[in-house]
Amino acid sequence: MSRYSPWAQRLDGIRRADRWRRLRTVIPTGPTTAWLEGREVVVACSNDYLGLALDPRVQRAARGAGATSSRLISGDRPIHRALEERLEAWLGRxxxxxxxxxxxxLAVFSTVCAPGDRIASDAYNHASIIDGLRLSRAERTIVPHADPRAVPEDARLIVLEGLYSMDGDTPPLRDYPTAPWLAIDEAHAVGVLGPGGRGAAAAAGVQPDILIGTFGKAFGAGGAFVVGPPELKELLINAGRSFIFTTALPEPVAAMALAGLQAATDELRQRTRANVRRLRGGLRQLGWSPLGHDHIVPVVAGPRTLALADRLLSAGVFAPPIRYPTVARGQERLRFTVSAAHTPEQLDRICDALGAA
Ligand SMILES: Cc1ncc(COP(=O)(O)O)c(C=O)c1O
Structure with missing residues (x-):
């Protein structure tokens, strides 16, 4: 028995359950290409939906230093305020x-509800929502995915995502009850969907009480934001433990996020949409029925997903398999993501590679 044998035993369990995960180093060679394990590939799985991560405007914006403190101690910088002002001008709160x-x-969902409150959380919500809700010690009801009728009457808060990352769909946001608070995580939608890229809720004409967005996907940088009424912002500053007790977003990343916000135009969104049409059309011609309608394009292939992903990689297309427990057994899938920076040839290559596989 070594000091670490309990950890080794857990790892054995993970391996036996066929749930082993490993890191793969991806070296970008262009906005949608990379060097991966000895070959150049088309990247068909990043969240760089507007192609901004390697945009010179975003890259050149990086300046400043690590904050070396939480925002409440000595880490609050003018760039954080500038970023928040820009968000407020854009999203209105x-x-x-x-x-x-x-x-x-973690901060939002552990803070806004008190122990005993009932929270209705969509069954497909992200791990960070689930963990935040667990920390709240509120009563949680897991509601079947995208089913407004299953929300319990006494729910104080309904939690949804604007665009689900593994199913690529948007729930019928207008059909959810309006009495309780509504929180929508727009991580995969903001920047891309809705008028001015304001997200899936804005597209549906719904204003959630709480909107969460990230800078690490469509905006090509890193970090995140929460938008809502003034009381929410003050509550998170005063009681959100993962806001209070963590080092502030580094200045270079905050500056990149601001540049990403400024560079996210309707023209880029239209390019993403045109690319979505091309990829989805090509996949349908091959006889596949991708889920959803937008830039996350899941193709459910079941147990053969692993072999398909390997064949795609051999053909120079990188889209790792999404497996259990991320999705249910039998629902294993390839999850393609579309960027404004994909060329028509690259999208056709993804389809050709899948056709050949
Ligand atoms: C729906 C959703 N919310 C939150 C996050 C976490 O955001 P971040 O990567 O900025 O930590 C992710 C994924 O990364 C996500 O898919």
């Missing part, structure tokens, strides 16, 4: 910047 979307969700 007070905004608070966080170091990541995971930390934003």
């Amino acid at each position: 007070p905004a608070l910047v966080f170091s990541s979307g995971f930390l934003a969700n």
